[in-house]
Amino acid sequence: MFKLGGAELLLILGLALLIFGxxxxxxxxxxxxxxxxxxxxxxxxxxNSLEEEEEA
Numbered sequence: 001m002f003k004l005g006g007a008e009l010l011l012i013l014g015l016a017l018l019i020f021g022x023x024x025x026x027x028x029x030x031x032x033x034x035x036x037x038x039x040x041x042x043x044x045x046x047x048n049s050l051e052e053e054e055e056a
Contacts, residue, residue: 004012020028 016025
């Protein structure tokens with residue numbers, strides 16, 4: 001996809017801190033992590049489904 005370096009990540013974190021405040025950042029991080037986990041699981045399920053279809 002695209003690569004982010006250390007400076008870019010710090011800039012994004014700083015902007016998020018200014019926009020949402022320090023009390024909301026943990027909640028936002030958990031939500032993003034949960035979304036990524038669900039996306040990975042859905043991708044894995046689709047991949048397994050396609051493999052089963054190929055075998056049949």
